[in-house]
Amino acid sequence: MANDSLTMRVRAALSAVANPRTGRSIVADGLTQGLTVGADGAVRFAIEAPDSAAAESLLEEAKRAVAAVEGVTRVSAVATAHRAAAQSSPSSGGHDDPLSVRKRARIDKASDSLPGVRNVIAVASGKGGVGKSTIAANLAVAFAERGLATGLLDADIYGPSLPTLFGLKARPALRDGKIVPLEAFGVKAMSIGLLVDPDKALAWRGPMVMGAVRQLMGDVDWGALDVLVIDTPPGTGDAHLTLAQSKKLTGAVIVSTPQELALADVRRGVALFRTVNVPILGVIENMAWLEGPDGTRSYLFGRGGAERSARELDAPFLGFVPIFPELREASDTGAPLIAHAPDSPAAAAIRDLADKLATTLNP
Numbered sequence: 001m002a003n004d005s006l007t008m009r010v011r012a013a014l015s016a017v018a019n020p021r022t023g024r025s026i027v028a029d030g031l032t033q034g035l036t037v038g039a040d041g042a043v044r045f046a047i048e049a050p051d052s053a054a055a056e057s058l059l060e061e062a063k064r065a066v067a068a069v070e071g072v073t074r075v076s077a078v079a080t081a082h083r084a085a086a087q088s089s090p091s092s093g094g095h096d097d098p099l100s101v102r103k104r105a106r107i108d109k110a111s112d113s114l115p116g117v118r119n120v121i122a123v124a125s126g127k128g129g130v131g132k133s134t135i136a137a138n139l140a141v142a143f144a145e146r147g148l149a150t151g152l153l154d155a156d157i158y159g160p161s162l163p164t165l166f167g168l169k170a171r172p173a174l175r176d177g178k179i180v181p182l183e184a185f186g187v188k189a190m191s192i193g194l195l196v197d198p199d200k201a202l203a204w205r206g207p208m209v210m211g212a213v214r215q216l217m218g219d220v221d222w223g224a225l226d227v228l229v230i231d232t233p234p235g236t237g238d239a240h241l242t243l244a245q246s247k248k249l250t251g252a253v254i255v256s257t258p259q260e261l262a263l264a265d266v267r268r269g270v271a272l273f274r275t276v277n278v279p280i281l282g283v284i285e286n287m288a289w290l291e292g293p294d295g296t297r298s299y300l301f302g303r304g305g306a307e308r309s310a311r312e313l314d315a316p317f318l319g320f321v322p323i324f325p326e327l328r329e330a331s332d333t334g335a336p337l338i339a340h341a342p343d344s345p346a347a348a349a350i351r352d353l354a355d356k357l358a359t360t361l362n363p
């Protein structure tokens with residue numbers, strides 16, 4: 001119970017810090033959020049400062065107070081919504097307004113907005129590095145090629161990849177209090193990586209992640225879209241729950257690799273979305289094999305694990321994407337493969353998936 005008593009002492013130290021607006025304790029005023037105290041004495045929390053002028057000094061004061069507590073080995077704290085909201089362009093901020101969009105008097109529950117978006121597809125994976133972002137980006141371009149008005153939202157807070165995949169660097173503009181998505185390869189695109197510092201996002205607790213995802217959905221001016229593809233963070237967590245709760249989700253696509261281990265990943269993903277009644281539109285097995293010049297296939301990561309998992313879970317299996325070195329090369333050039341090498345077998349494999357998926361969308 002040593003940790004409990006450390007938590008109490010940390011809380012007491014924070015309670016001694018006063019809200020300059022009211023003179024009361026910042027804890028009593030509810031300005032501290034997401035306090036966690038690790039077994040190793042690492043403390044994390046967020047401060048929601050009452051105004052921009054107070055944010056920096058309040059954060060420093062709170063960090064100093066916590067660092068002085070015996071047993072605390074490390075303090076990480078993040079900035080506030082209000083401080084950032086006072087700036088004129090999107091930048092990193094706190095958890096209620098992590099994207100720092102200046103709020104209008106009343107914004108609908110963002111997750112229930114997206115009025116002009118007919119379909120929202122979440123692309124998810126049990127773990128990182130399976131090609132989820134690559135598939136999501138290429139699917140979006142393939143949808144656009146089919147004539148669907150398409151958006152791509154990179155909500156992978158911990159490792160945003162759209163700026164690299166689509167070669168997007170420009171900081172998005174604000175129009176009427178909404179973020180204007182960038183346009184690339186026929187797709188309206190927005191990445192959390194263009195709005196927040198990923199290093200800061202790493203320290204975010206659940207509520208901040210949820211706030212960020214809600215904002216990305218609600219504060220971006222998506223306009224009328226046939227389909228919005230969302231690249232979600234790897235694993236199953238707060239971002240997925242936020243999306244699932246939004247009621248806007250048409251369904252989820254799970255990307256996995258063939259290893260037997262993938263079975264557990266796929267099962268987790270399927271279970272999460274099913275728990276919240278989000279249909280599984282399909283499972284994709286990526287990096288399925290490498291084809292040699294003579295057409296022989298090497299199954300580097302095992303064979304058919306994701307396909308088997310899908311069958312066992314009674315989820316639709318959408319297809320295989322082999323290992324195509326050109327997929328990686330295209331991503332490195334800042335153009336998704338389907339645009340970079342439209343006639344390649346890899347592009348054909350992605351188009352095939354997009355065709356299958358398109359049949360599951362609302363017209």
Ligand SMILES: Nc1ncnc2c1ncn2[C@@H]1O[C@H](COP(=O)(O)OP(=O)(O)OP(=O)(O)O)[C@@H](O)[C@H]1O
Binds near residue numbers: 134233325327
């Ligand atoms: N089928 C494929 N063939 C060859 N390379 C691939 C394939 N799919 C993905 N890659 C490459 O694998 C790497 C990881 O892909 P990607 O970033 O899309 O994975 P991810 O699941 O989104 O990872 P994270 O969520 O951790 O960002 C990238 O370099 C990508 O170009």
